[in-house]
Amino acid sequence: xxxxxxxxxxxxxxxxxxxxxxxxxxxxxxxxxxxxxxxxxxxxxxxxxxxxxxxxxxxxxxxxxxxxxxxxxxxxxxxxxxxxxxxxxxxxxxxxxxxxxxxxxxxxxxxxxxxxxxxxxxxxxxxxxxxxxxxxxxxxxxxxxxxxxxxxxxxxxxxxxxxxxxxxxxxxxxxxxxxxxxxxxxxxxxxxxxxxxxxxxxxxxxxxxxxxxxxxxxxxxxxxxxxxxxxxxxxxxxxxxxxxxxxxxxxxxxxxxxxxxxxxxxxxxxxxxxxxxxxxxxxx
Amino acid sequence: xxxxxxxxxxxxxxxxxxxxxxxxxxxxxxxxxxxxxxxxxxxxxxxxxxxxxxxxxxxxxxxxxxxxxxxxxxxxxxxxxxxxxxxxxxxxxxxxxxxxxxxxxxxxxxxxxxxxxxxxxxxxxxxxxxxxxxxxxxxxxxxxxxxxxxxxxxxxxxxxxxxxxxxxxxxxxxxxxxxxxxxxxxxxxxxxxxxxxxxxxxxxxxxxxxxxxxxxxxxxxxxxxxxxxxxxxxxxxxxxxxxxxxxxxxxxxxxxxxxxxxxxxxxxxxxxxxxxxxxxxxxxxxxxxxxxxxxxxxxxxxxxxxxxxxxxxxxxxxxxxxxxxxxxxxxxxxxxxxxxxxxxxxxxxxxxxxxxxxxxxxxxxxxxxxxxxxxxxxxxxxxxxxxxxxxxxxxxxxxxxxxxxxxxxxxxxxxxxxxxxxxxxxxxxxxxxxxxxxxxxxxxxxxxxxxxxxxxxxxxxxxxxxxxxxxxxxxxxxxxxxxxxxxxxxxxxxxxxxxxxxxxxxxxxxxxxxxxxxxxxxxxxxxxxxxxxxxxxxxxxxxxxxxxxxxxxxxxxxxxxxxxxxxxx
Numbered sequence: 001x002x003x004x005x006x007x008x009x010x011x012x013x014x015x016x017x018x019x020x021x022x023x024x025x026x027x028x029x030x031x032x033x034x035x036x037x038x039x040x041x042x043x044x045x046x047x048x049x050x051x052x053x054x055x056x057x058x059x060x061x062x063x064x065x066x067x068x069x070x071x072x073x074x075x076x077x078x079x080x081x082x083x084x085x086x087x088x089x090x091x092x093x094x095x096x097x098x099x100x101x102x103x104x105x106x107x108x109x110x111x112x113x114x115x116x117x118x119x120x121x122x123x124x125x126x127x128x129x130x131x132x133x134x135x136x137x138x139x140x141x142x143x144x145x146x147x148x149x150x151x152x153x154x155x156x157x158x159x160x161x162x163x164x165x166x167x168x169x170x171x172x173x174x175x176x177x178x179x180x181x182x183x184x185x186x187x188x189x190x191x192x193x194x195x196x197x198x199x200x201x202x203x204x205x206x207x208x209x210x211x212x213x214x215x216x217x218x219x220x221x222x223x224x225x226x227x228x229x230x231x232x233x234x235x236x237x238x239x240x241x242x243x244x245x246x247x248x249x250x251x252x253x254x255x256x257x258x259x260x261x262x263x264x265x266x267x268x269x270x271x272x273x274x275x276x277x278x279x280x281x282x283x284x
Numbered sequence: 285x286x287x288x289x290x291x292x293x294x295x296x297x298x299x300x301x302x303x304x305x306x307x308x309x310x311x312x313x314x315x316x317x318x319x320x321x322x323x324x325x326x327x328x329x330x331x332x333x334x335x336x337x338x339x340x341x342x343x344x345x346x347x348x349x350x351x352x353x354x355x356x357x358x359x360x361x362x363x364x365x366x367x368x369x370x371x372x373x374x375x376x377x378x379x380x381x382x383x384x385x386x387x388x389x390x391x392x393x394x395x396x397x398x399x400x401x402x403x404x405x406x407x408x409x410x411x412x413x414x415x416x417x418x419x420x421x422x423x424x425x426x427x428x429x430x431x432x433x434x435x436x437x438x439x440x441x442x443x444x445x446x447x448x449x450x451x452x453x454x455x456x457x458x459x460x461x462x463x464x465x466x467x468x469x470x471x472x473x474x475x476x477x478x479x480x481x482x483x484x485x486x487x488x489x490x491x492x493x494x495x496x497x498x499x500x501x502x503x504x505x506x507x508x509x510x511x512x513x514x515x516x517x518x519x520x521x522x523x524x525x526x527x528x529x530x531x532x533x534x535x536x537x538x539x540x541x542x543x544x545x546x547x548x549x550x551x552x553x554x555x556x557x558x559x560x561x562x563x564x565x566x567x568x569x570x571x572x573x574x575x576x577x578x579x580x581x582x583x584x585x586x587x588x589x590x591x592x593x594x595x596x597x598x599x600x601x602x603x604x605x606x607x608x609x610x611x612x613x614x615x616x617x618x619x620x621x622x623x624x625x626x627x628x629x630x631x632x633x634x635x636x637x638x639x640x641x642x643x644x645x646x647x648x649x650x651x652x653x654x655x656x657x658x659x660x661x662x663x664x665x666x667x668x669x670x671x672x673x674x675x676x677x678x679x680x681x682x683x684x685x686x687x688x689x690x691x692x693x694x695x696x697x698x699x700x701x702x703x704x705x706x707x708x709x710x711x712x713x714x715x716x717x718x719x720x721x722x723x724x725x726x727x728x729x730x731x732x733x734x735x736x737x738x739x740x741x742x743x744x745x746x747x748x749x750x751x752x753x754x755x756x757x758x759x760x761x762x763x764x765x766x767x768x769x770x771x772x773x774x775x776x777x778x779x780x781x782x783x784x785x786x787x788x789x790x791x792x793x794x795x796x797x798x799x800x801x802x803x804x805x806x807x808x809x810x811x812x813x814x815x816x817x818x819x820x821x822x823x824x825x826x827x828x829x830x831x832x833x834x835x836x837x838x839x840x841x842x843x844x845x846x847x848x849x850x851x852x853x
Binding site for chain 1: 471473475479486489492494511512513515517520522526527528532534538539557564650660662663665696698701702704709716717
């Protein structure tokens, strides 16, 4: 175990009471408990309030473009499979702007742990609907209420047979840290959708609203059963299940399938001049 | 009388195998000491339509494609009809007897008696080979190299068909299309522009390529994918071009020399990522292979209409370099330079080519691989680490340290105790986001300062011909050969002509070329676009106004004849 102090303590740009404060605490705790040192970790994010997270702990950081954290993380993993790569971004960045990458990333099964801060609203741009905003939710941009049915990231990921799908809650740091550890231990794409209140722009899905509904899955729950997982993923009402909803350890991560990576990272490898000359001779 | 030069068109529907025949013939010609240049024209479809593979071959070097055909080899009746007007007066159209076509220039071959169904293309190769006077050994060797390993069961039938068609042709046609004999010299390569860009990237140490399929850029990624396992590189087909460029920036940040390849529309999707590479100061090479736009345009044709687009791509202000190779050799060497410049300047560098050059097979001398140094970010990392000495790793590493050159020592993440922080927001020297406006100003200046390095390495434009010239043709990229051939044709008529060719179109260094423009009698810009983009850029950078233009924007490559006609107007 690594001392959590290695990950530092930083002043943030977040609102008091925002779920982000707990989520980053859970991330730091999970990293330290997994025995990872900051140098071994790459935090990747997009743009949004959640995407500022990597700046508030000590690690390698790639804070890229809105919606594009996953492709950048994919490139980084393929460049150096020795890095532990975590992505932190919000629901708008991950499921809206980055929706195509979300689907492709799960299919690609790149070995990253994707922590989505899901507060069902765009916070940084002051309160427009996000893909996970509930039907009928009124905002300044959707004065008649949201017409779109909400995107269910957990159900979508289970539907795609993502190897690790979990739902956490920012109000339960212990539970969330456990989920993040399990996600990092999983070899392959791990999604952790984290429910969190937005104290400034979401007056419906408040801390109290979530607190009343979220319920960790019990030990009897079998995340290996896909059909049950799909059903559980769709539970959203008086009870919202938390925990590892689906898990399939048999899927092979992309990194393991690429012949060039069989002997590890390609960084610093000199060009094989014999092979290069052979390739040129193919054009004779 | 033997011909020094022949212009041969092979035409047919997509899926008929004309490219296979054309490539085999190209290989035979080069193996037997001839030079050549191929122009491919194809439609955006998999089957049917009308495609062409034109080989201009000569005992001398072939600088450009030309108009007017000596031989039209029709694999379908439409080819005979469509290209009849382009036949030279003494030319010949080779058709299948079974089509029942007649006419003065038509020559019917009884393919049915020479070959069975799937061997029809082999028969065509035999017919063309005999017509132009290639020996059977070189033809059989090419067949064996192409199909011997893949289809050993068909080897005998292929050889028999070829010999039969060859013998029949020799018996029935002895006139006029034999190429003058040539002595095979040192080994020549036969490859197209995209092949040479791929080889250049491999020699320069590319380790990562992400792409989304798009004609005419796809073959660069395919070439790399084909060699990825044995050379040790990762090629990933992304879900879209946005993912491709972000993957490449992620890989480059982590330490792999990275390449993206695309064309106009795909590049449009990459543009925010180009800006990201600039902001994160991450080396990135982007190969943009042009085709006509706007939007989907003519997907399989050629153009030089995206110079301004690439030059101005990416929001915000940052330095860049754009190479525009005009030959196969330049495709290779400018790509190597692009990787070095990207690595050294820590930012995006572009290779701007086009469909014509990308598909144009040509013979060229083997590249001197031993003279090429590969980029190696890990070496830079080690050197930077050494320079930092015993710096305290708990103090933030200044990834964006302000330096006189604007270039900061670059460490790679995970390879030392130092943490590498990069942010697309404006950031402090340690990489963390900031809204300190004084820092913002300094960072803008730091990034732009890197232009000094880029400027110090500008490849000067090549000059060919008479100095001073009465007529100076100015162009860039793939039009080089057509300009030289047009220029030579005018010189043969007593004119003093020069050609100024830019294989790097940004930045421009007026001291390298302005005097040539000013001392020439008449300056004409020759470009594959409708607005004279290089001419406009030269005016912007030098104040020199090029009034006369020869512009082509119908999707076809510039030919010497097109330029000569344009000059007369």
